[in-house]
Structure formats: C-alpha cells, structure tokens
Amino acid sequence: MIATQSRPAEAERPIDLGARTRIAPKWWIWLAAWPVTAVFILSNAATPLYVLWQRDFGFSKGTMTVVFAFYIVGLLGSLLVSGVASDRLGRKAVLIPALILAAAACLIFATASDVIALMIARLLTGIAVGAAVSAGMAAVTDVAGPERKHLGALFASTAMVLGAGVGPLLSGVLSETAPAPTVTVFLVEIALLATAFITVLRMPVGRPAHRDAGSWIRIPRVPRDNRRLLFFGIAVFAPGITATSFVLSLGPALLSGLLGATSRIIAGAMAFAMFFTATAAQFAARSLPRPATMTISAAATALAMLTLAVAVHTQSPTCLIVSALLAGAGQGLGQLGGLSLLGHAVPAARLAEANAAFNIGGYIPAGLLPVSAGYLSDRVGISTGTTTFAMTLLTLSLIAGAAIVRNRPALTPA
Numbered sequence: 162m163i164a165t166q167s168r169p170a171e172a173e174r175p176i177d178l179g180a181r182t183r184i185a186p187k188w189w190i191w192l193a194a195w196p197v198t199a200v201f202i203l204s205n206a207a208t209p210l211y212v213l214w215q216r217d218f219g220f221s222k223g224t225m226t227v228v229f230a231f232y233i234v235g236l237l238g239s240l241l242v243s244g245v246a247s248d249r250l251g252r253k254a255v256l257i258p259a260l261i262l263a264a265a266a267c268l269i270f271a272t273a274s275d276v277i278a279l280m281i282a283r284l285l286t287g288i289a290v291g292a293a294v295s296a297g298m299a300a301v302t303d304v305a306g307p308e309r310k311h312l313g314a315l316f317a318s319t320a321m322v323l324g325a326g327v328g329p330l331l332s333g334v335l336s337e338t339a340p341a342p343t344v345t346v347f348l349v350e351i352a353l354l355a356t357a358f359i360t361v362l363r364m365p366v367g368r369p370a371h372r373d374a375g376s377w378i379r380i381p382r383v384p385r386d387n388r389r390l391l392f393f394g395i396a397v398f399a400p401g402i403t404a405t406s407f408v409l410s411l412g413p414a415l416l417s418g419l420l421g422a423t424s425r426i427i428a429g430a431m432a433f434a435m436f437f438t439a440t441a442a443q444f445a446a447r448s449l450p451r452p453a454t455m456t457i458s459a460a461a462t463a464l465a466m467l468t469l470a471v472a473v474h475t476q477s478p479t480c481l482i483v484s485a486l487l488a489g490a491g492q493g494l495g496q497l498g499g500l501s502l503l504g505h506a507v508p509a510a511r512l513a514e515a516n517a518a519f520n521i522g523g524y525i526p527a528g529l530l531p532v533s534a535g536y537l538s539d540r541v542g543i544s545t546g547t548t549t550f551a552m553t554l555l556t557l558s559l560i561a562g563a564a565i566v567r568n569r570p571a572l573t574p575a
Contacts, residue, residue, distance in 0.1 A: 184306055190313060193304040193364055194320035196256055199357035200263050200293040201324025202331065203286055203350050204232070207270065207279075208409050208432050209333040209425040210343050218276050222414055222543070226535030229410040231280045233528030235287025237521055240295060244381045244517030247296035248510055252303065256361045259292030264354050267347040294321070294520045295381075299513035302504055303366045314504040315447055318497045319440045322489070326436025329409070333429020342425075381518035387506050391515065393572060394499025395522030396561040397455045400462045400554050401492035406527040407469075407550060408435060408485045411535060415473070415481060415543065435485040439493025446494055452569040455498035459562030462491030466555040473544045491558070496523075502572065530554065 211225055220228075239259075247255040266285035273279050298317040305313025328350075335349065336342035383391050413428040442461075446454045465487035472480035499519055507515040530550060538546030565572065 184308065187312075189365060190301060190305050190309070190316050192360055193301045193366075194297075194316045195360050196260065196357040197293045197297040197301065197317065197320040198324035198327075199350075199353045200259065200289050200297070201321050202328040202353060203263050203266065204290050204328060205325050205409055205432060206328040206332040206346055206350060207283070208329040209336060209413060209429040210346075211410075212413050212425070212428075213336070213343055214273070214276070214279060218279075220276050221539050222411065223532070223536035223539045224276065225414065226410045226532040228276065228279050228283055229406070230528045230532045231283040232287040232290070233406075233524050235284040236291040236294070236524055237287075237528075239288040239291025240381060240517040240521050240524075243292040244295040244514035247292075247299060247513035252296045252300035252366050252513070253361055253364065255292050255296035256300065257358065259289040259296070260354050260358045260361065262292075263289035264351050267351045267354070271344045271347040273343070291517070291520075295513045295517040298500070298516050300364060300366050302512060303509070304364065311447070311501060311504070314501045315443060315497065318493070318500050319443050322436045322439040322443070322493050322496070325405075326433040326440070326489075328432075329429040330433035331429070333424075333426040336425045381514045381521060383503070383507055383515045383518055384511060387503070387515065389571065390502045390506055391518060391522070393455070393565060393568065394495075394502050394519055396564055397458050398492070398495040398499045398519065398523040399526050400558040400561060401458055401488065401495040402523045403527040403530050403554055404462050404465050404488035405435060405439075405485075405492045407531045407534060407554075408432065408488055410531045411538070411543075411547070412481075412485065415547070416478075431482060431485050434482070435489035436493075438486045438489035439496075442490040442493045443497045446497065451498050451501055452565055452572045454494050454501075455565045455572070456562055458491050458494035458498060459558045459565065461487050461494065463555050463558040463562070465491055466551040466558065470548045470551040473547045526557075 211228070214220075215225060243255050243259075262285050266282045266289065269278055269282040269285065273282065298321070301317040301320065302313035305316070331349065332346040335346045339345040382388075409432060412431060413425075416428055416431070446457065449457075465484045468480050468484040468487060471477065472484055500516070503515045503519060504512065530553065534546050534550035537549060540546075
C-alpha cells in the first residue's frame with residue numbers, strides 16, 4: 162500500500178504533476194483507468210435501446226441520430242472547460258462532478274417518457290464523458306508517471322474503448338433477459354459509477370503546483386511546438402471515431418431494417434465486438450512505431466467503409482459485422498497513436514487540455530457526419546445514405562494515411 166493511500170489528505174497537497182516522487186504500483190494504473198471505463202460504459206449503453214424508444218416515442222432515423230448527436234454536443238462543450246479545469250484544479254476536482262452527472266443521466270434514461278428526455282440524458286452523458294476523456298485519461302498518465310508514459314497512454318486508451326464496448330453488450334443482454342428493458346441497465350450502471358467514485362477519492366494524484374493563466378472556458382490547445390503532432394493525430398483518429406459513431410447510431414437500424422435482425426443482443430454484441438477489436442488492436446500494436454500504428458489505422462477505417470458499402474448493397478450481415486470490426490480497429494489504433502504522440506511530447510501540466518483538443522477534433526465529424534447520413538437516409542433511403550457516408554469517410558481516411566506516410570520522420574520522436 163503506497164503512502165498516499167494510507168493518508169488521503171497528503172494526496173491533496175499541491176504537487177507538480179510533471180515531477181512525481183513516488184512510483185505507483187502497476188495495478189494502480191489499471192485501477193485509475195476504471196472511472197474512464199465506467200463512464201464510457203454509459204456512453205453507448207443506449208445503443209441497443211434506440212429501437213425500443215423509436216417504437217414507443219415514434220421518431221425517424223434522422224431524429225435518432227440527433228439524439229445520438231446530443232451526446233457529442235455535451236462532450237464538446239465539456240471539453241472546452243474540463244481540460245483547462247483539470248490542469249488547474251486537479252483531476253479529482255473534475256472527475257467527481259462528472260461521475261455525479263453520469264448518475265443523473267442514468268436516472269433520466271431510466272424514467273424517460275419522450276424524446277426530449279433522451280436528448281437531455283445524452284447531453285449529460287456527453288458532459289461526463291468529456292470530463293473522463295480529459296481529466297480521467299490524464300489521471301491515468303499521471304499515475305503511470307513519466308517513466309511509464311507509453312503504458313499510461315495504452316491503459317487510458319483501452320479503458321475508453323473497453324467501456325464503450327461493454328456498455329451496449331450489457332444493455333442488449335439485460336434488455337432481452339431482465340424486466341424493464343429500458344431501466345435495468347441504467348440501475349446497474351449507477352452501481353458501477355459508485356465504485357468509480359470511490360476509486361477517484363482514493364486515487365494517488367494531487368493538485369498542480371502551478372496554474373496556467375487565462376480564460377477557464379476556451380478552445381483547448383497545445384503548445385506551439387506540438388500543434389503539428391496534434392493535427393496528424395486528429396487526421397487519423399477522426400475518421401475512426403466517426404466510423405464507430407455511425408455503427409452505434411445507425412447500426413441497429415441497419416440490422417433490423419436492412420438485414421432483418423431484430424435482437425437487441427445482436428446489436429449490442431456487434432458494438433461490443435467492434436470495441437473489443439479496438440482494444441485487441443491497441444495491445445497488438447503497442448510495440449509498433451507510432452507512424453506505423455497510425456497508417457494501419459487509416460487503412461483499417463478505409464477498408465471498413467468499403468465493406469460497409471458492400472454490406473448495404475448485398476444485404477450481407479457478414480460484411481456489416483466485418484465493417485464494424487475494421488472500424489473498431491481503425492478507431493483504436495488512431496486513438497492509441499494520437500494519445501501516445503501527445504503523451505510523449507506535451508508537458509504534463511498541459512496534457513489534459515491536449516487530450517481535450519485531440520478529442521474535440523475527432524468528435525466534431527463524429528457528430529456531424531452520422532447525423533447527415535441519418536437525415537439523408539430518411540430522404541433517399543438507407544442504402545444510398547449509407548453509401549454516401551462510406552465513400553466520404555473512405556476518402557478522408559486515404560488522405561490521412563497518405564499524410565502520415567509522407568511525414569513519417571516528423572512523427573517518430575527521438
């Protein structure tokens with residue numbers, strides 16, 4: 162047991178996040194990642210339930226993607242504040258309110274009686290996830306320490322994608338096997354958030370010794386020397402997260418409307434398999450050079466979109482599943498490469514803000530493009546709407562991959 166655990170008050174004294182004097186045991190890095198996982202379980206728990214709410218409340222595919230996009234709005238708004246707040250006030254000061262908001266979102270989901278309630282719940286979920294992305298993932302890196310930055314980036318990234326995959330699987334299974342299909346999963350999630358709350362209270366991180374000046378609400382940014390790395394990270398991560406966002410928002414509709422699969426367990430299992438692939442890909446690539454990881458990410462996302470177009474034109478469930486798995490690999494590798502670049506280059510006192518900037522760059526297209534595809538599908542049919550989306554993202558992935566290959570030396574730190 163490390164000293165900060167036996168004397169919690171000691172962990173709250175101002176310390177320099179970039180100069181840790183103690184090395185936390187490896188198991189604390191895993192445990193520090195648990196709050197990120199718990200919040201991300203909520204992030205996609207609603208995915209298999211959209212078809213139930215659509216049946217009960219009567220809304221279109223376009224409205225379904227707007228409900229999903231409210232999550233993106235909350236997340237982006239949160240990232241404008243949480244990264245700066247985390248670097249100035251400390252990780253706990255941001256994570257604790259985030260967990261409370263996540264629990265409130267669960268209660269609203271469980272008692273929702275119309276589409277407005279779903280939008281509010283998704284908005285609160287996005288705010289909580291934004292805090293987890295910036296403060297939570299930076300906390301994992303802090304606990305890992307400067308000697309284990311790569312391990313910290315790996316654990317933080319896998320915590321995110323693991324939670325994102327467990328959420329829809331848990332929701333799908335409970336909605337098919339337990340009473341109150343749109344309630345039970347959120348009660349279970351409240352219990353998981355309670356354990357995350359306790360973990361944050363005990364986490365061996367402190368407050369920063371020096372506070373950056375400037376506005377509390379601002380577009381997150383990185384130091385000038387790191388801007389190019391941020392750009393390349395976003396260029397690869399954005400297509401990957403957009404591909405998985407499409408699967409989460411319109412995947413159940415594709416399964417039921419196009420392929421005739423109505424089981425919520427199947428919808429949840431497909432989302433879980435997608436993020437499990439993302440996690441597995443990250444561990445498999447942990448020893449690869451970052452440019453190689455990012456190039457493979459772009460290629461996987463491009464193949465995912467090509468396979469998605471084939472799936473809707475051939476009505477092939479196999480192709481749809483393969484597309485989801487490739488999308489997961491694309492997101493996971495792009496996320497790992499980008500976070501690793503930032504974790505090694507950005508000073509610790511600016512890391513949470515850098516994480517926020519990275520995720521804003523990825524989530525903006527992840528919100529806009531699936532919503533556009535949803536409304537386009539309402540007008541011209543889901544096959545044409547999906548194909549247009551796939552070809553757009555395929556082009557962006559190829560451009561990003563080419564840029565990484567051309568700038569490989571600049572992305573390989575000394």
